[in-house]
Amino acid sequence: MRTLLRCVSYVLLIIAVIGCAPKGRYFQHQDSAPKVIPKKVTSLDAVAKYESYAKANMRPYTVRGVRYQPLTTGKGFSDKGGASWYGQKFHGHLTSNGETYDMYQMSGAHKTLPLPSFVRVTNLENGKQVVVRVNDRGPFHRGRVIDLSYAAALKLDMLNTGVAQVKIDVIHVDQEGNITVGRNPIIKKPSKNDQQLFIQVAALQNKDRIEKLAATLTTQYEHPYQTRFEKGMYKLHLGPLSNEHEANKLLNMLKNNNYPGAYKIYFD
Secondary structure, eight states, X not given: OHHHHHHHHHHHHHHHHHHHSOOSSOSOSSOOOOSSOOTXXXXXXXXXXXXXXXXXXXXXXXXXXXXXXXXXXXXXXXXXXXXXXXXXXXXXXXXXXXXXXXXXXXXXXXXSSOSSEEEEEEETTTOOXXXXXXXXXXXXXXXXXXXXXXXXXXXXXXXXXXXXXXXXXXXEXXXXXXXXXXXXXXXXXXXXXXXXXXEEEEEESOHHHHHHHHHHHHHHTTOOEEEEEETTEEEEEEEEESSHHHHHHHHHHHHTTTOTTOEEEEEO
């Protein structure tokens, strides 16, 4: 009798455990932020570059009874709406692009943009910006236009609210290296004038780092750039700028987005 009762107890315990176990491919029922913010979370924007679209992600698909038709190109695309973010629940799982989702990198999800795409996201509530590489599908909530990684949400200062109103602009880079941000004209190379006005943003010893930063900033702020090597340092200048008003506007934006040391500089 005792043996029978013991067996019954074991069976009930197993049933209880199974009943409490998460269902589906994800371990967590509800999404969450990491309990401790790791040092490896990036604050660097994704660097926009030419990448061919994955043809497998051009096919139409259906989610919750709604049919979505992916775009054939992201060039000229801009939109406004709600942004949300996804974290621990999806970390380490495959994205729609067949890549592993890393919540600590600058990535995002969109319902119809070609994969991969690069998108500049502007938080309309505080003016902060981030550039993400879109490699997943979603969000499938009404009124939301993009889902962001934990790292991107952290940089936009929207973790506490969970959602934010944003403007998104696709950064389209073609095979020749021409750049188009949203609906704006292609970013042109600087012209040569007698005296030119620039904003110096950074000075680094590492050439690769300064070039990556330059590629990010020229798409984020829609201005060309130049680098100069002086006294063992690579200096990054955004411009040339057409007038003082334009320079002051850009300078204020840079200072409000983690570049407090930026300043105006003139070259003959």
